[in-house]
Amino acid sequence: MQPANLFTARFDEVATGGQRRVTVGVEVRDREADGSIPTAAWFRGEEYRLDIEDDSGGAIYVRRF
Template identity: 65%
Template sequence: MDREEPYAAQFDVISAGGRRRFSVGTESRDRDSDGAIPTEAWFQGEEYRLDVEDDDGVSIYVRWLSE
């Protein structure tokens, strides 16, 4: 079975209230078995949700910090 093309995933953290957003890392990830980009991902032991794919084709995941 052929391996699906990897994609670039960026992981951002958003402060409570959405006032600050900062990137905590970027890495190459494997797609789902059907070729789709996963809607959630784990990074450094935390769960992130897919937010948007930017103009460069990077899938940006976010994690909201609680108050």
């Protein structure tokens, strides 16, 4: 059995112009089969796009208005 290949995904909503950014949730998720972090993720029925990966193995996804 292989260990889980997980990462922490944070989901942010960003207002037009980037002046307001709100974190709406954080979840632990599976990486892709090749070990990469997915470039898009669905959270609460909305699509979020990968914004940045941090050095701790996490990812921040955003949905822009």
